[in-house]
Amino acid sequence: MKIKFSNAKILTMNPDSKEIIEGELWVNDSIIEYVGKSKIAGDSFDQEIDVEGNLLMPGFKNAHSHCPMTFARSLADDMSLSEWLNTKIFPLEAKLTPENVCVYTKLAYMEYLTSGITAAFDMYYEPDAIIKASLETGFRTVLCGAINNFKESPEILEEYYQKYNKCSDMISYKLGFHAEYTTDIGIMEKVAQLAEKYQAPVYVHNSETQEEVSTCIQKYGKTPTELFTDLGLYQYGGGAFHGTYLSEQDMELIKDHKVHVVINSASNTKLASGIAPVTKMIEHDLMLGIGTDGASSNNALDMFREMYLTAVLQKAVQKDPAACSADKMLYMATVGSAKAMGLYDCDCIAAGKKADIIMIDLRQPNMQPINNIVNNLVYSGSKQNVKMTMINGKIVYEDGKFYTIDKDKVYEQANKMLRTLLG
Structure with a gap:
């Protein structure tokens, strides 16, 4: 599956590219294919996601x-x-x-x-x-x-x-x-x-x-x-x-x-x-x-x-x-x-790396004004800002929804098991 994220701010955490890029990111199956300025349409994608000016960064x-x-x-x-x-x-x-x-x-x-x-x-x-x-x-x-x-x-x-x-x-x-x-x-x-x-x-x-x-x-x-x-x-x-x-x-x-x-x-x-x-x-x-x-x-x-x-x-x-x-x-x-952890293939955002990517919602009060995004993440950021989590090229969490986990079932099982453990 090929996914295009457009209209994004991208914090790569790549030592060779410390500036925040404004552009787009392409994911092809589990791999990041392209990171950079917006390209003229030509490639076809299975899914296109407008990031709406929010931040993409490594998980x-x-x-x-x-x-x-x-x-x-x-x-x-x-x-x-x-x-x-x-x-x-x-x-x-x-x-x-x-x-x-x-x-x-x-x-x-x-x-x-x-x-x-x-x-x-x-x-x-x-x-x-x-x-x-x-x-x-x-x-x-x-x-x-x-x-x-x-x-x-x-x-x-x-x-x-x-x-x-x-x-x-x-x-x-x-x-x-x-x-x-x-x-x-x-x-x-x-x-x-x-x-x-x-x-x-x-x-x-x-x-x-x-x-x-x-x-x-x-x-x-x-x-x-x-x-x-x-x-x-x-x-x-x-x-x-x-x-x-x-x-x-x-x-x-x-x-x-x-x-x-x-x-x-x-x-x-x-x-x-x-x-x-x-x-x-x-x-x-x-x-x-x-x-x-x-x-x-x-x-x-x-x-x-x-x-x-x-x-x-x-x-x-x-x-x-x-x-x-x-x-x-x-x-x-x-x-x-x-x-x-030995995860050298998904440490930062770059072409050829694994697509383990998160989207940070910058349109939350604790992220505004945008004087310094990195400082905001560390000093005022919180879990409320995580809008999407992608692992190995698949979106597994987005806007409060878990795509691979039945949360109600897990909660029910966890509490039932605890009662048994406590005897």
């Missing part, structure tokens, strides 16, 4: 989440991370069925679509159920291994890695484990062997809390980053989810090993875990992305809120209003997150 990429954890939204609040995990989350997760995981994942996707998120980096279990939700919904998913002492194993991780990187162009799978504090060193060593075998990056929760870092130093005489580096887990790059307590030495190691750091500002502040030193990370020229974490700790899956919080928290901590500019935040939420 946001949620570079760290636990999608099925929508089941615990607002169920275990106002608790520390350790208490929250051990007394509330782990006991309920033990009861989850694949059907539960599929339904609660779809619920997460619905929220993503309304927030202009076109892909998520999902660290969770029951990957078949998550992939089922992804393919039925038309949502792009990168899966991440979540093995630890209690669930799954390095052998299962390798099986998943081989299997899920071949199943669909909408699905990819990365090596990963939950965290140092839930994973014995023997398991970590086996994951490092897999990284060497496949020359693949490894992703893990890293330095999310002060307690995590202190305990790791007591056990190993090293920070989590130093431990992971010495074990060879980061020899081919990877990701550090959260990075709230990274030392200067950690940042140098992360830079040297080309590891992406994914910031989760809403979750970290709500759990009182701390505020990641994003300004210092930028000074160290680290590769940064943004994630929402799960709905059980955030509790919203909203990239606008994440961008705003990340920026203003740094300004407050640094006592510097120039810290963490809107340009940097928007880059982290789109291109930076896409690169952290």
Whole structure:
């Protein structure tokens, strides 16, 4: 199917073309075919959409989440991370069925679509159920291994890695484990062997809390980053989810090993875990992305809120209003997150890239006047401005309507399942 978007403002996020283009964008099946000034009619299209002066831009990429954890939204609040995990989350997760995981994942996707998120980096279990939700919904998913002492194993991780990187162009799978504090060193060593075998990056929760870092130093005489580096887990790059307590030495190691750091500002502040030193990370020229974490700790899956919080928290901590500019935040939420997820073919808008595109309604009060569109998106933008979400060349959400999801059915199933889980 060939679609023409005309009369559009286009924010490409392409480093080679930073200006906002006024013109049109063509999508041919799943690929962006043309971006630029309006052309004289000649080509034929299956659908033509007048954007009416609104904004087209790359979809946001949620570079760290636990999608099925929508089941615990607002169920275990106002608790520390350790208490929250051990007394509330782990006991309920033990009861989850694949059907539960599929339904609660779809619920997460619905929220993503309304927030202009076109892909998520999902660290969770029951990957078949998550992939089922992804393919039925038309949502792009990168899966991440979540093995630890209690669930799954390095052998299962390798099986998943081989299997899920071949199943669909909408699905990819990365090596990963939950965290140092839930994973014995023997398991970590086996994951490092897999990284060497496949020359693949490894992703893990890293330095999310002060307690995590202190305990790791007591056990190993090293920070989590130093431990992971010495074990060879980061020899081919990877990701550090959260990075709230990274030392200067950690940042140098992360830079040297080309590891992406994914910031989760809403979750970290709500759990009182701390505020990641994003300004210092930028000074160290680290590769940064943004994630929402799960709905059980955030509790919203909203990239606008994440961008705003990340920026203003740094300004407050640094006592510097120039810290963490809107340009940097928007880059982290789109291109930076896409690169952290390995989605190099849908990081920006350019001919030949995947058509993962959102339309922002500029005719809302919070977008007016248009002094600076990027600043508006980060500092005053919200989910109300997302008019359309396209993934892989297909419009899956538009003006409050979900084209691939029966929202009433999902809501009914989600609430019924929760009553069973709570017993």
